[in-house]
Amino acid sequence: MNFDDTPQEAAFRETARKWVEANAPKGFLAELSKSSLGRIRLAKHDMVEVGKAWQKKKAEGGWACLHWPKEYGGRGATPIERVIWQQEEGVYGKLTQPFQIGEGMCGPTVMAWGSEDAKRRYLPKLASGEEIWCQLFSEPSAGSDVAGLRTRAEKKGDNWVVNGQKIWTSGAHYSDYGLLIARTDPNVPKHKGLTMFFLDMKSPGVEVRPIKQANGMQEFNEVYFSDVVIPDSQRLGAIGEGWSVSLTTLMNERMSIGSRLATGVPEMFEFCSNLMLEDGLAIDDPAVRSKLASWAVKSSGLKYTSYRAISALSKGERPGPENSIGKLVSGIMLQDIATYAMDLQGAAGVLTGADEETVQGQFQQMLLSSPSMRIAGGTDEILRNIIAERVLGLPGDIRVDKDVPYNKIPTKGR
Amino acid sequence: MNFDFSDDQKQLRDQARKFLAEKCSPKAVRIVLDGKAPYDKELWKGLAEMGFLGVAIPEDFGGAGAGHLELCVIAEEMGRANAPVPFSSTVYLAAEALLIAGSDAQKKKWLPAIAAGEAIGTLALFEGKGNPSPKNVKLTAANGVLNGVKKPVADGAIADFAVVAARTGSSGRDGDISLFVVDLRDGGVEVKSLANLDPTRGQAEINFRDCKAEPLGAAGEGWSILTQVLDRAAVLCAFEQVGGSDRALEMGRDYALDRIAFGRQIGSFQAVKHMLADMYVSATLARSNSYYGAWALSTNAAELPEAAAAARISATQAFQHCAKNNIQVHGGMGFTWEFDCHMYYRRANAMALGLGSLSYWEDQLIDRMRKKNAA
Numbered sequence: 173m174n175f176d177d178t179p180q181e182a183a184f185r186e187t188a189r190k191w192v193e194a195n196a197p198k199g200f201l202a203e204l205s206k207s208s209l210g211r212i213r214l215a216k217h218d219m220v221e222v223g224k225a226w227q228k229k230k231a232e233g234g235w236a237c238l239h240w241p242k243e244y245g246g247r248g249a250t251p252i253e254r255v256i257w258q259q260e261e262g263v264y265g266k267l268t269q270p271f272q273i274g275e276g277m278c279g280p281t282v283m284a285w286g287s288e289d290a291k292r293r294y295l296p297k298l299a300s301g302e303e304i305w306c307q308l309f310s311e312p313s314a315g316s317d318v319a320g321l322r323t324r325a326e327k328k329g330d331n332w333v334v335n336g337q338k339i340w341t342s343g344a345h346y347s348d349y350g351l352l353i354a355r356t357d358p359n360v361p362k363h364k365g366l367t368m369f370f371l372d373m374k375s376p377g378v379e380v381r382p383i384k385q386a387n388g389m390q391e392f393n394e395v396y397f398s399d400v401v402i403p404d405s406q407r408l409g410a411i412g413e414g415w416s417v418s419l420t421t422l423m424n425e426r427m428s429i430g431s432r433l434a435t436g437v438p439e440m441f442e443f444c445s446n447l448m449l450e451d452g453l454a455i456d457d458p459a460v461r462s463k464l465a466s467w468a469v470k471s472s473g474l475k476y477t478s479y480r481a482i483s484a485l486s487k488g489e490r491p492g493p494e495n496s497i498g499k500l501v502s503g504i505m506l507q508d509i510a511t512y513a514m515d516l517q518g519a520a521g522v523l524t525g526a527d528e529e530t531v532q533g534q535f536q537q538m539l540l541s542s543p544s545m546r547i548a549g550g551t552d553e554i555l556r557n558i559i560a561e562r563v564l565g566l567p568g569d570i571r572v573d574k575d576v577p578y579n580k581i582p583t584k585g586r
Numbered sequence: 587m588n589f590d591f592s593d594d595q596k597q598l599r600d601q602a603r604k605f606l607a608e609k610c611s612p613k614a615v616r617i618v619l620d621g622k623a624p625y626d627k628e629l630w631k632g633l634a635e636m637g638f639l640g641v642a643i644p645e646d647f648g649g650a651g652a653g654h655l656e657l658c659v660i661a662e663e664m665g666r667a668n669a670p671v672p673f674s675s676t677v678y679l680a681a682e683a684l685l686i687a688g689s690d691a692q693k694k695k696w697l698p699a700i701a702a703g704e705a706i707g708t709l710a711l712f713e714g715k716g717n718p719s720p721k722n723v724k725l726t727a728a729n730g731v732l733n734g735v736k737k738p739v740a741d742g743a744i745a746d747f748a749v750v751a752a753r754t755g756s757s758g759r760d761g762d763i764s765l766f767v768v769d770l771r772d773g774g775v776e777v778k779s780l781a782n783l784d785p786t787r788g789q790a791e792i793n794f795r796d797c798k799a800e801p802l803g804a805a806g807e808g809w810s811i812l813t814q815v816l817d818r819a820a821v822l823c824a825f826e827q828v829g830g831s832d833r834a835l836e837m838g839r840d841y842a843l844d845r846i847a848f849g850r851q852i853g854s855f856q857a858v859k860h861m862l863a864d865m866y867v868s869a870t871l872a873r874s875n876s877y878y879g880a881w882a883l884s885t886n887a888a889e890l891p892e893a894a895a896a897a898r899i900s901a902t903q904a905f906q907h908c909a910k911n912n913i914q915v916h917g918g919m920g921f922t923w924e925f926d927c928h929m930y931y932r933r934a935n936a937m938a939l940g941l942g943s944l945s946y947w948e949d950q951l952i953d954r955m956r957k958k959n960a961a
Contacts, residue, residue, distance in 0.1 A: 173655060173881045175587050441955070455952065458945070465948035468955065469900040473871030476878045479589040486587050494874070497867045553856070559866055560859035564839050567854040 175479070177256075181486065184253050188235070188260040195229055196264045197222065204263040212266045220304075220346050223267045227301025235261075237275050237299040244283065244291055245299030252485040270343055274298045274305035278351040281421045282370065285408040294349070294370075306347035306373070308338040308395060309418065313583075315340075315547075316554050318353075319362045319415055320573075320581070323397060325354035325369065332356075332369065332407070334377075334400040340548070344380045344393040347373050351421065352402075353414050358579040365578050366414030371402045387540035433502040436509035436538060437471040440464065443513055443531060454516055463512060470501055493563040500555045503545035510539035589877060591659060599659045605636055606667040612926045618670035618786045619929060624744050624779075625788070626670045631703050639677060640701025643685070648698030654818075654884040658825045658876070665826030665905075666833045668929050670786035672706045672741035674826065674940070678819040679740075680707025683749045683765065686818075687803030687811045692767060696747060708745040710736035710768075710792055711812065717946035718816060720763045720809050725794060727752035727766060731774075732794040740940060742790025743779045745770055749815075750799065751808055763808035766799035774798055784936035786929065816941055817894040821879035824894075824901035827937055828876050831869040831901070834908035834930045838862055838915040845917075858915060865908045872897075872904035892958060895951035902938045902947070909934035 177185055200222065203214055212219055230236040231245060239254040240246025249257070258265055268275075279298050283291060297303040314321040323336025334354055344350070350373050357365035371378075377400035382390040409417040444464060447454040454460045477498070481491035513535035514521035520529035524536040546552050560566040573581045591599070609632050617623050633639050642657040643649025650656075657677070664673050681700050684693055684707075699705035713736055716722045725734025732752055739748065748768050755762035770777070774797030782789040803811050839862055842853030852858050879897030882890040909930040913920035920927040938944055 173589060173591065173877070173884065175589060175881075177587065181587075441959075445956070445959070455956065458949070461952040462945055462948045465895075465899055465951045466903070468951060469875055469896045469903075470871060472878065472896050473875045473900055476589065476874035477870060479587060480874060480877065483587050483589040487590075494870050497870055501867060501871070553860070556860040556863035557856065559863040560853075563866060564835075564859075564862055566839065566842060566859050566862065567851050569856070570850070570854065 178486065181252060181256060185256050185260060188257050191233055191235065192260050192262070192264065195233065197226055197267075200267070201263065204266050212269055219267075220270050223270045224301045226264060226267045227271055231296075231300035236301070237279065240279070240283070240295065240299060245296035250485075250488075252482065255482050255485060268301075270304055270346065271298075271301050273307050273342055277307050277421045278305040278349070278370070281351060281368070281408060281417060284420045285368070285417050287405075290406075298349075303348040304343060304346055305349045305351065305370075306341050306344045307421065308341055308344075308350045308352040309421075310340045311337060312339050316551055318418070319366065320578075321353065321355060321366070323352075323354045324358075325356050325367060325402070327356070327404075328401075330404050332402045332404060334369075334371075334397045334402060336397050338395040338397075339383070339392075341380075341393045341395050342391065344373065344395050345382065349373060350395070351408075353418055355578065356411055356414075359577050360412070361575055362573060362578045362581065363415045364412055366418070367411050368408040368414040368417040369402050370406050370408065371400065375400050375402070377401075386543065387537070389541075433474070433498050434506065435467070435471045435474065435502045436506045437467050439534060439538075440467065440509045440513060443535070444516070447516060449516070460516070467505055467509060470505055474498055474501055493559070496555065496559055496563065499545070499549060500552055500559075503542065503552065506538060506545055507542035510535045510542055514539065589881070591655060595655055595659050598656055599663060602636075602638065602660050602663040603666070605632070606663055606669065610667040610669050612668075612929070615668050615670050615786055615926075615929060621785060625672055625741070629669065630671045630706075633671065633673070634701065634703025637701075639673075639703055640697070642677075643681060643697050643701050647693050648701040650701075654822075655880055657822060658880045658883070661822045661825035662829035665829030665933075668786060668830065668833070668926075668933055672708065672744060672787070674787075674819070674823060675708040675741040675745065676700055676706050678822040679709035679815060680745075680747065680749055682818045683709065683802065683811065683815045684767075686814055687765065687807070688767075692800070692802065696767075699746075705746045706741060706744055707747050707749065708739055708741050709815070710739045710742065710748045710750040712736065712738060717942040718812070720760050723751050723753050723763050725750065725752050727754050727764060727799060730798060731796045732766060732768065732799045733796060735791060735793050737791035738780055738782065738789035739792050741788055742792050743777055743788050747771075748792065749802060750794070751812060752799075754805055754808075760809035761806040763812070764805045765802040765808040765811055767802045768794070768797055768799045772798060782936065784932040786933065787936065813891075817890055818883055819941055820894040820898035820947070821876065821883045821890075823937060823941060824872070824876040824879055824897035827901035827905040827934070828869065828873050830930055830933055830937075831865075831872060831904040831908040834905070834912040834927075834934075835862065835865045835869055837927065837930075838865065838908075838912040841916050841919075852915070861911050861915065865911050868904040868907045872901040875900035892951065892954040895947050895954055898941070898947045899944060899951060902944050905930075905934040906938055 227236060234247045237245055238247035238249040238257055242248050279295055282294055298305055309318055311321045325332045325334045350371055352369045352371055353366055355365050356367040377398040379396040381394045383392050383394055384390055444454040444460055477494045481495050484491040517530055523530050524533045526532050561568055609629050618626055637650045638660050640649030641652045641660055642654050645651035684696055696705055713722060713724055747770055750766045750768050752764055752766055753762055754764040776793040778791045780789045780791055842858050843851055845852045876897045879893045882893035913927045913931055916927050919925050
């Protein structure tokens with residue numbers, strides 16, 4: 173048992189470290205080191221522009237999407253090399269936020285289901301950040317039950333005509349392409365009538381509208397489709413096979429092992445170490461210590477769980493199912509920590525401005541943003557279902573609409 | 587990075603699991619649970635024959651000389667089997683105290699006997715309520731004899747010797763405490779069994795009356811030695827708790843698959859599935875924290891104090907969580923003496939107190955994290 177690299181890993185790390193040292197946009201280091209939750213914002217620069225420049229540089233140096241094959245813009249690196257790269261890229265990795273959906277979900281789907289022509293045309297530009305991709309799955313009436321989606325695609329000659337609405341699309345307003353799942357046959361059960369496409373986001377009839385979120389920010393979009401034409405050559409997989417294709421996408425979403433989720437623990441430890449209560453420092457209060465300790469061991473537990481997965485990758489094994497717990501644990505913890513930090517602030521905790529008592533309102537922001545952590549990318553409930561069914565082998569839910577034609581499924585509860 | 591046990595260590599785990607499945611069935615555990623024996627003597631002998639008692643004891647002292655990672659692997663299996671033997675008292679506490687502070691003669695006297703299954707040892711630290719603290723040690727040592735009462739002492743009624751924490755000064759500092767080894771077979775003690783949460787591991791009161799004792803380690807070093815012993819034991823106990831958590835989770839899962847209510851497997855109801863998923867989360871966090879503790883223990887790393895506290899907290903929480911919800915999944919059947927659920931519930935809650943309570947270790951962890959941050 174050790175934390176050491178193998179000689180090959182050490183050599184790879186050295187190469188990566190030197191390259192980052194020589195090429196990283198160091199001017200943004202301080203700003204990137206600070207922000208820990210939600211979208212990254214840069215005070216004086218456009219995040220997407222800075223991100224694109226960094227991604228392009230990485231692609232030229234052979235460090236973009238490095239686990240992809242070389243002919244599609246990658247480096248042909250092993251999974252463990254990808255993890256080492258992420259560690260060495262460090263906070264600069266935050267600049268790649270606009271490309272993560274493309275790299276993590278859209279790209280692998282095109283790679284698995286696209287034609288050779290499509291792969292050569294789209295993947296290298298996706299890898300280099302020249303073209304940004306978004307994912308168009310969720311709908312207002314289809315979140316956890318995404319197979320219940322309503323957006324229609326109808327065949328007209330060699331084309332498909334799409335009408336409907338998607339929601340929670342990150343980066344739709346700056347994306348060049350989108351991965352779209354739509355209903356092509358409403359007369360069969362819901363999972364069987366879906367087909368996957370990709371489309372040019374500048375196509376006529378595509379309208380992107382920002383969503384004002386519960387936390388007051390605008391980070392996601394609604395995307396409306398009005399008679400949008402997609403050529404049949406941009407279909408991924410067979411007609412009616414969209415659900416299987418989407419599983420490739422979603423499986424890749426859960427495979428991101430090296431990425432660290434924010435837990436709020438370092439911020440909370442620091443806060444309690446400095447906060448003066450009536451009887452002394454908060455961190456000297458037994459009730460505070462008890463909560464802090466419980467959160468600290470959850471956070472360290474997640475860290476060492478990811479180390480176990482990295483070790484499996486290092487041995488060339490598939491990591492076990494342990495990593496499925498990450499978002500479930502950290503999302504709940506973030507919300508609990510924010511609530512408790514404000515409790516300790518007492519009356520001043522209600523203030524959300526740049527007040528000194530509230531440390532510039534960082535926990536207030538955490539509180540208002542944290543509900544999304546428990547919903548996006550699989551709700552807590554869906555994640556528990558996944559653990560129960562795929563890890564523990566418990567039966568799947570009874571699905572009353574499984575064998576019912578989609579157009580016969582009730583749409584209202586009352 | 588190789589943050590995992592080696593193939594050899596995994597093989598040892600399989601061997602221990604197979605051995606315990608044969609020799610330590612729930613039926614065997616129940617003999618001790620029902621008070622028909624103070625511990626499972628046959629199993630204890632078998633553990634010695636397998637080399638498990640001395641796995642971390644150097645070959646010079648009659649052990650296998652393997653190491654602490656191997657001991658962690660065995661500890662996990664002991665917890666999984668709910669083994670009714672004085673393993674933790676003897677191996678994690680008494681033997682580790684001797685390894686840290688014992689003289690050559692003391693090691694020669696006791697370690698080979700432990701490895702051979704011929705001596706049961708324990709640590710006599712607590713004196714009634716409270717957590718590990720020099721302030722709570724009232725038993726005195728003067729002129730080579732001990733006077734005072736220790737309780738609860740785990741496995742005290744069956745122990746051949748005890749490592750005893752005694753007061754040798756009154757400055758109010760850690761240096762007031764010294765450790766002693768007492769051969770309990772030599773007299774000078776009155777031992778009384780105490781009813782306790784987990785009858786598969788006895789607790790006792792030991793009354794020392796002018797009892798002859800040999801110093802263990804230097805005078806005034808007792809508390810510093812004890813702190814090291816408790817850290818090591820925290821990691822090793824964490825592995826027992828991890829093993830117990832996994833077993834309780836498995837029992838709950840198996841029952842949820844087997845039991846039909848409302849016309850379907852109860853494991854198909856989300857209320858039950860989600861409860862089991864949360865148990866899996868706790869058990870996984872505990873395992874990962876314990877692995878880090880194992881690494882720190884086996885390399886004697888500077889991180890051991892923090893890693894041990896984290897492993898202890900995480901594993902205590904997980905075992906309590908899994909054991910109580912295992913009963914909940916079983917419903918009424920889980921509350922019968924006949925079903926095994928309560929054995930794990932008892933063990934989980936007794937273990938939560940054995941080395942100091944959860945709140946004690948939470949306190950320790952925060953102190954240790956602050957120390958690290960300050961450094």
